Amino acid sequence: MSKYDIIVLGSGPGGYVTAIRASQLGFKTAVVEKENLGGVCLNWGCIPTKALLKSAEVFNYLNHAEDYGLKADNVDKDFDAVIKRSRDVANGMSKGVQFLMKKNKIDVINGYGTLKAGKKISVKDSDGNTKDYEADHIIVATGAKSRALPNLPQDGKKxxxxxxxxxxxxxxxxxxxxxxxxxxxxxxxxxxxxxxxxxxxxxxxxxxxxxxxxxxxxxxxxxxxxxxxxxxxxxxxxxxxxxxxxxxxxxxxxxxxxxxxxxxxxxxGIKTNIENIGLEDLNIKTDRDKIVVNEWYQTNVPGVYAIGDVVAGPALAHVASAEGIICVEKIKGMKVEALDYGNIPGCTYASPEIASVGLTEKQAKEQGYEIKVGKFPFSASGKASASGKKDGFVKVIYDAKYGEWLGCHMIGAGVTDMIAEAVLGRKLETTGHEVLKAVHPHPTMSEAVMEATAAAYDEVIHL
Missing domain, CATH: 3.50.50.60 (FAD/NAD(P)-binding domain)
Incomplete structure (x- = not known):
């Protein structure tokens, strides 16, 4: 029987990142994956959807070329080619994860993994053959799938x-x-x-x-x-x-x-992949479709951990990755900080994009804060006007007493690339005045964060 320090069950953005960090820390590591490396995110979620959305963006630009003083006649689409490009991008990313597994000397075990007593995983391959593997630490990162409702049964066709x-x-x-x-x-x-x-x-x-x-x-x-x-x-x-x-x-x-x-x-919504992976046999605690863990992602069974969509918290790729890193660093005995779930950015990649972190205005009021709220519309932004993307705004919420940055909410073109400023600022416990006095580049969409902060403090210039 093959023996490892750490086996990760699932290779999505939680699983493969966890495995790489474990290998970096000197653990002999393996990943069990029943389908494609990269999980849903790389193969069927985050990445290929962004490829589709990019095709949609280009198509929209071509259809509105006259808005930019250009001509593009007889613009059409090849739907099959759009889908193919998305799949090619996903396949390329999955191959990239394969490279990372080899680079970090991580064994990839293909098949369906089931937890067994004694810190073991039984893996059934595509031919129906079963082999057992043992590890000091097993990390469950099996992710989730599309939730099916009784009144909305999915037939995969209509x-x-x-x-x-x-x-x-x-x-x-x-x-x-x-x-x-x-x-x-x-x-x-x-x-x-x-x-x-x-x-x-x-x-x-x-x-x-x-x-x-x-x-x-x-x-x-x-x-x-x-x-x-x-x-x-x-x-x-x-x-x-x-x-x-x-x-x-x-x-x-x-x-x-x-x-x-x-x-x-x-x-x-989604349904976690926690059925038929051996949780019941080991008496691992679950609650409302989630595996119960502590702040270091330990289950009630010593040596078994869980991260990502299968545990409570936002079902987001970047959350799963962060949880996995914390989990293995804690196993290593490093001094680690528990994840702050109040400072997790959320992003939606439609048009306009949405990005947010922290409390909404309503939540801040409900929690008893006296707040300062500032909003800056992209219609007043030079960069947004030049780009032809004036829909949306940046909204900031600060604690009136101490200046703490309670929340930031953005809607507009490219805001998913802007929200990290608020995440980092909140992590560093910055204040509204510090954000206001930090010089932002002009003309950019990002200066709307400074302008919204100025509006909160009655110092706005461009409104």
Whole structure:
């Protein structure tokens, strides 16, 4: 039986990063993966969706070339080629992870892994052969999949999840997107940009309901302007796939409405991959579809750990990576700091983009803070005007007493690349005055952070 210091079950952005850091720290390390290295993120999530969205952005630019004083006649798309480019990008990234495994001398064990007593993992390969492996430490990083609702069963053809949405053979003429989290709105934007008639159905009162309310309202306004039909306070009660397309019965405040489409995309959240991996056999504690761990990602069973989507916290790639690094550094005996889940950036890559960190204005008030709030619209930004991307704003929230940066919320072009300033500033316990007096480059989108801060302190220049 092969023996390792650390075996990681799953090779997504949590698993493979964990394995690399473990190897760097001198642990003999292996990764068990049943499908492709890189997991959902690299193969079916974060990376290939961004490739699709880039194609949509270029297509939009070409269709609006006249706005920039240019001419682009007979602009068309090759939907198959767009999908192929996305898959090629994903495949390239997965090969990159293969290279990193070899570089860091990490053994890749292909097959379906199941936890066993005695710090062992049993792996069944594609031929049905089973082999056991032993490790001092086993880290579960099995991720999640698209959640299926009883009233919205996925058949993979007419009612689909995110995987099928990335590899459709034909572009649908009409699509219904159920759910307006990041997955839902990103696909809604992509297909709408490609020319599909898109309706998005959201149960809650606002699109992207976890965001600051002002951001949600601006986002809905932008989506409607782009031609997407938005139905909030609505729910899909049932679907009928017996005909040529799909008929969805949608419950609204005004009553029921029947929507017809070629495809329904279910984007109502995720379901963790914790079934049939041996948790029950080891009596590992779970709670509401999550593995219970402490701040160092230790389960109740010594030598077994869990990170990423399978534990409580935001189901984000960068969170999984950070958790895995903390986990193995703690195993090594290093002095480590527990992850601050209050300072995790969230990003949505539709158009306009959304990025946020910290408390919303409503949350800050509910927690009893006396606050200073500043907002700077990109319509007043020289760079945004020159770029033709004036939708959106930056909103900052500071504690009035101490100047603590409580929250930052952005909506607009490229804001997912700007939010790190707020994350770092909050990590370093910066104050509003320090942000205000830190010289920001002009003309850039990023100076909107300084301008919004100036607005919070009644020192704004360009409004």
């Amino acid at each position: 009612v689909i999840g995110y995987r099928e949405a990335m590899t459709l053979k034909e572009q649908p003429k009409k699509m219904i997107v159920v759910g307006s989290g990041a997955i839902g709105v990103e696909f809604a934007h992509f297909y709408n940009s490609m020319g599909t008639e898109v309706t998005i159905v959201e149960f809650l009162p606002n699109l992207v309901p976890l965001e600051d309310e002002e951001v949600s309202k601006q986002f809905e306004k932008s989506f409607k302007k782009s031609g997407i039909k938005v139905m909030t306070n609505s729910s899909v009660e049932s679907v009928d796939t017996s005909g040529e397309g799909v008929k969805a019965t949608v419950k609204t405040k005004k009553g029921e409405e029947i929507l017809e489409a070629d495809i329904v995309l279910s984007a109502v």
